[in-house]
Amino acid sequence: MAKFSLLCEQLLAEKVIGPSQIYQPGPPPPDWIEWVHTAAYAQAYRQGTLSEKALRRIGLPWSPALVQRTCIAVGGTILTAKLALQWGLACNTAGGTHHAFADYGSGFCIFNDLAIAARVLQKQGLVRQVLIVDLDVHQGDGTAQIFHNDPSVFTFSMHCEVNFPGRKQQSDLDIPLAEGLEDDAYLSCLKAHLPDLLSQLRPDLVLFDAGADTHKGDRLGKLALSDQGLYQREYYVLSTCVAAGYPVASVIGGGYAEDMAALVNRHAMLHRAAASVYLQYRL
Ligand SMILES: [Zn+2]
Secondary structure (H helix, E strand, C coil), rough: CCCCHHHHHHHCCCCCCCCCCCCCCCCCHHHEEEEECCHHHHHHHHCCCHHHHHHHCCCCCCCCCCCCHHHHHHHHHHHHHHHHHCCCCCCCCCCCCCCCCCCCCEEEECCHHHHHHHHHHHHHHCCEEEEECCCCCCCHHHHHHCCCCCCCEEEEEEEEECCCCCCCCCCCCCEEECCCCCCCHHHHHHHHHHHHHHHCCCEEEEEEEECHEEECCCCCCCEEEEEHHHHHHHHHHHHHHCCCCEEECCCCCCCCCCCCHHHHHHHHHHHHHHHHHHCCCCC
């Protein structure tokens, strides 16, 4: 998809970021991916030997270039998480592949970058408790299943109830929303849960999936956030975490539209809000 590089160009053109604030990730070592995914699945995907059925469930045609992009996006979320520990706040320009399960991919998701980043940072002794705040319009079903019996990673998913996936998994906290929900009701719901979660868990790191498919113009979403509402959501999550002293690493999540400029503009809300929070709190 073109949106990843276009997003970076847009942020530079708007001076939301300068070139010195861009960090280039590389692919992680294969064993890091296998801390979350089964070796059989991870290796079959990388080598292009997954069955037709397994590839159909992912929904993207296999190619060596896609393997490369997938692994680098995972590396990007790991890097973002480490930068968040260093700076208090960091954002990926990709990531949020939350429908990937330990042994299969689905819904355009191959490897679960959020889960891998949480595991890598835990294994490296950088964090203990992680909170995943998944505000993509679709439930973070893969992430929920991966951490189902693991209290060290709390999964919070706020999503449209009638949207994909048809069969939901159980997150530690699921907030299913009615179709067509608009800015005020959506933000009230978020504000009713996030502060309590932070004070109860006191996480060493928050991973924030800022899926832009909650926007009213999204092709696959079924919620009705405006541009302003989306910006307010990103600003609220980031400022609430930062003000309370919790490092927050964000990924862009889903977003689907024919109008590429409009889509990139929606994803850029995350980085614009981050830049504003960064300046306000002088991180
Ligand atoms: Zn989504």
